Amino acid sequence: MMSIATSRPELVIWQQHGQVNVAVRGPESRASRAPVPADTTFFGIVFALGTSMPHLPTSGLVDSSVEIPDATSASFWLKGGWWSLPTYDSAEAFVERLVSQGVLDADPLVADVLAGVSPKVSERTLQRRFVTATGLPRGDVRRIDRARQAAVLLQEGGSAHDVIDRLGYFDQPHLARSLLRYVGRNATRLRPSAEPDEPLSLLYKTGTLANA
Template structure:
């Protein structure tokens, strides 16, 4: 019973993660903060739905439909659909209309619903048809290349491409890494040292804001509700 989640990495520079899940006997989950946006498909009671979910700047509770199946593509930082700017999607989602089990409507065209194993081909078509873009400056900075722009210009490009500041992205990613380490059994004091937190209260505030759980709760299997997708970044 709960929320079964499976995910995999991708070789596409536009994709951060591909995931799928199924719900059983759970009414809500803790949606942890995420710097990336998702394209999500789900089936519930014979009805197919599609939506774009923007970055989540903080953890929040989210309802989970009973006995539903989900499939999603989490896009890499810097990837965006120009007709749906990421900076306008932070903390919210946009439903895509006219979805069936076979197709849905996206920017004036009919698209076949992708699957867990062919997400890359679907995204390649998005790129070819100009629906998906990626800011090369943001991508280069995330890969560690020194920027050739002023800090002000870079910050503006970063917010436009990701919806978040570089500082916010770093805080979210660090909190997610901390949560994964603690769930894997790493002691909190080691996590503080590894990830550069100042002290225990600093880690506690970060986990509470971005994960919605304390270190103690993360270290136990008996949590009040499941967490959304966590993976090593």
């Protein structure tokens, strides 16, 4: 499949032929092809921007992942303890427990930036903390999220002109370059009427990054 660029870290669980695997994936700075083994099921939790595991800093996971060893059909070992495999129904409680146990943390500065609040720190400190928390500069996060939003709008039947106007692209070549870099598709191949192509990774709407 085509793995779309993403600014968020993820916890991914997949099972193939009875073998369970767990990995923490970092942000992906551009689209890339990813293998999808036959007879494999996947489950994932996408964390909020700025969320990270202190023992696995997001800044060190950009375009890479860390596989968690000793996973079983019921649990896996993470930061000194066993954790039950989350499900769709237990995902929120699982994340809350990660936070309460100090396995998952978030820099409030990133939340302030997303909310349009001007943090009371220097620009240099802001840039450093943002990259440390997210793994990516603010501009890269904004461009990735904007390209994902553009792809969603195009898949919903929006025209390239409307997307350019709505999301602030300079012109059609600017949109085209962004889509190819971060989504791996051009506008034509994202339209609902396009011929079936290799599948895309999960595509969801994200909020735009203020002041980026």
